[in-house]
Amino acid sequence: MQGRIPAGVRSWCDKCTVTPPRGLGPSNKNAFFCPQGLLILPAQEAIVVVMDGIIAAMHRLLLTALFLAVATSQHAHSARIGVVMDGDEPAAPLTADRLDAAGIEVRHDVVYGEMPGVDAERLRLDLYTPAQRGPEERLPILLYLHGGGWFAGDKTQSFLQPLAFVPQGFVYASANYRLGPAATVAEMAQSAADAAGWLVRNAEEFGGDPHRLFLIGYSAGAHLVSLLGTNATFLEQAGVDVASVRGVVSLDTAVYDLPKLLADTDVDFYQMVFGTTRDVEEVSPWHHVRYDAAHPPFLIFYSEGRPAALTQTIPFAQRLRDAGHSATAVEAIGRSHGALNAYLGTEGDRSTRRIVGFLRRQADASDYAETTLKTELVPSPLEYSVLRPGPAFLPDGGADALPILLFLHGGNGDRRWLASQRRLFERAWELGLLPPVVVATPSAASLGYYMDFRDGSEMWTTLLAGEFPRLVAERHDGDSERVAIAGYSMGGVGALRVSFKNPEAFVAVAGMAAGIEPALAFDELPAWYEGWKGARLGDRFGTPVDAAFWAENNPASIAAVNPERLRASGLAILVECGGEDQFHNHIGNEFLHRVLTEQRIPHEYRLVHGEAHVPIAPERMLATFEFLGRALDGPSQAKRVARTRYDTLLAPMQAMGPPESTPEPPK
Structure with a gap:
């Protein structure tokens, strides 16, 4: 494949950060043999040559060998490919002896997927694990995606x-993924996601925690x-x-807002990689950032002085x-684009220290697990x-036994x-809104509304008011004397029902968007409401x-x-x-x-x-x-506040007064 690359391609070639030796092309450092396996000629009408299979591999090896041969004979400030940059001495390679000395076991070329017509090498990963760990120990998993301009690496x-x-x-896992031009960027992202899927599915085999997955990528891998982290589809x-x-952890990519990048640049390379249609939004991280989505925390690095930081990274x-x-x-001070990745893991590297701190904080922020228990009150084992x-x-x-919060899911959850x-x-917890608590969520019957069924086959109210919090306390160091219950939608009405029937069993209840019928007797329900329910x-x-x-x-x-x-129970409610619930729950x-x-x-x-049933604004949950935090810290304080109705919530939300009469459903 050949493509015309104008002078503007120099910003892309900066990903290599290799100073060309004297005599190899003009003084501009971008006009030289690129070690990623692409040939950049020192001309305005430059040609990028990309080949497939064995020819491409030989091409990359020959170019790299040629460049090394020339580079090592040049000025001391010339960079060394694939190790470290900016004139420092290269780090020793990652040998088997070094891994053994560090207590690390490695499995090379683990197959994480198979696809007809796709080079098997692109669907493999290397897996690094501690040689010594406890039999029940589950460690967080870190998946690395390499750089290479979406076409190499x-x-x-x-x-x-x-x-x-x-x-x-x-x-730690380092994965290959599908590359262009054979694969689209969306297909690259999907193969990277497939690597994550393999790690999650097989976590128990190698001692990983499937609920603590981290992603780290460099350059093109940083984009992926x-x-x-933003488009959950993959x-x-x-x-x-x-x-x-x-x-x-994103290490120095220039691609976050892809439509803006394509509009602001005349570099044909980006059009060659991403295309020019509206489909680019599918692979544009910027366009998938949502207020109501569960995006993970991001730590984003950019190399020192990189212009794209002002137009892409920081925004x-x-x-x-x-x-x-x-x-x-x-900003990675003192690190060029290539050096940022090459130095990662070396002793004294500031970026490494910062990343380790970020990973450790997020990994240790909470402990989440999925388990089961046996009971005779509902179908067993209960998940x-x-x-x-x-x-x-x-x-x-540490802490003594923590209060327990039963957190009930909605109808189809x-x-x-x-x-x-x-x-x-x-x-x-970080903001101090809620004291440390043990939170437990049982998987309930679909549209069972956490009731004791008429035929006695399932006794959810009885379970939640007694046996379940007691077992949670025993298993997870909880305090069975301090139990709150909350839920959303079906879980909201379930929490209110369970606590109203057993108010002495709970400190507090929070019913959110609860499916409550607006009548005291069934025959008093409005006709439109009765038919719907x-x-x-x-x-x-x-x-x-x-x-x-x-x-x-x-x-x-x-x-x-x-x-x-x-009233006598002291239950905080x-x-x-x-106010615009789609199911008329308001x-x-x-x-x-x-x-x-x-x-x-x-x-x-x-x-x-202005709030509907779904999605639910995060501020509502935090409020x-x-x-619940006030109630668990002291019921008397919660009751004093509760005696007057809130006039305001969190901006831009505002509470509405009770209607003069029962409102009609939305037209």
């Missing part, structure tokens, strides 16, 4: 990184890890829950922060997830919902509906029948819903608020203007955590 470009990260308690297609990605980090995510942009705060959020010297909210819990819940309440059983499980009816018990929540007010049952109520 190899997993061996990880250089000394295993020596830096494996002794710090990480499993940034894409995987990881999801590889069977990886994006919530399992605990952090992304991308700011875009992530503006959307409520964690992102830090760092559930559990989240505990890491050492950074615990008092010095399962225990994995807790993983999707993991970063919000960490954020709440009846078809979905007939198997729970009977066909025709068992009106008495319905009332026994309606939180508003429970509160109206026995308000004295709720939060009722929260978006109508039922307004009704419950009025019932609680009429019965003089202290509670906090928030109807959030709920703040309520």
Whole structure:
């Protein structure tokens, strides 16, 4: 393949950061044999030659050998390819002896995928693990993607990184991925995601933790890890829950806002790699940053003085922060583009220290696990997830038994919902909104609403009010005397029902967007509401509906029948819903608020203007955590605040007053 490359290509060729020897082309350092295997001629009408298979490999070897032969005979400031730059001495290569001395085992050329017509070498990875580890120990996994301009490069470009990260308690993998021009950038990203999928699926085999995956990439690989960290589609297609990605380290790419890059440059190379159509947004990390997405924290490096930092790197980090995510942009002082990667893992390298600190903080922020327990109350074994705060959020010297928060998922969810909210819990702990707690989420029956079923086949209310928190306390160092319960949608009404029926068992309850019926008796429901709910819940309440059983499980009816018990219990109550809920749940929540007010049952109520059922704004979740934190720190404080209705929430949200009459459903 041949492509015309104008003078502007020099910004791309800077990725090699190799000063050409005297006599090899003009003084501009970009007009020379590029060690990535591309031939850049010193002319305005330069030709890039890219070949496939054995010919391409021979081409790269010949060019590299030629360049080394000339470069090593030149001025002392000439760079050395593939080791270190800027005049420093090269680091010793990563030999088997060095790995043995560091206590590292390596498996080369692990096959992570197969695809007809694709070079098998491009679907392999090298895996580095500690030689000594406990049989039950599960270490965070770090996946590295090499650079090479999307057309070249190899997993061996990880250089000394295993020596830096494996002794710090990480499993390290360096993966090849499909390259252009045979593969599109989206196909490159998918093959990289497939490598992550293999690591997650096989984590138990090599002692990895599938719920603590980190991505690190250099140059083109930095673009790809940034894409995987923002566009969840690739990881999801590889069977990886994006919530399992605990952090992304991006090492000096110029490609974050791809449409802007293509519009601002006349470099044909980028058009050759990415194309010029609107499809480029699919592989543009900038365009997948979302306020309501679970993006991992980003640590973003750019080489000293790189112009793209002002137009791409720093704006991308700011875009992530503006959307409520964690992102830090760092200039690697004294490091050119190639040196930033080549020095990584060497002793005394500042970038390495910063990356290790970032990885360690994110890996230790919380401990998430998925497990099971046996019970006779619901189908067994019961699957559930559990989240505990890491050492950074615990008092010095550890902590006694922590309070327990039962966190109930919505109608079509399962225990994995807790993983999707993991970063919000960490954020709440970091901000001091929520004290350290053990969070547990059971996988409940679809649209079971956490009820004790009429036929007695499943007893979810009984389980959640007694046996489940007790077993969580025993297994995960929790305090069974300090239990709060919260949930969203089906989980919201479930939390309110379980706690209203058993108020002495809980310190606090938070029902978010709860599916509450706006009546005290079934025959009082508006006709439009009864029809919508009846078809979905007939198997729970009977066909025709068992009106008495319905009332026994309606939180508003429970509160109206026995308000004295709720008042005397000291239960701190939060009722929260978006004002434009697609399922009309705001109508039922307004009704419950009025019932609680009429019965003089202290509670906090928030109807959030402009918010729908999904997606849920992170601020709503954090505000709920703040309520639970006050309740767990001291019920009396929470009750004092709850006696007056919130007039405002977090800008730009605003609570709405109760309607004069029951509102009609949206047209």
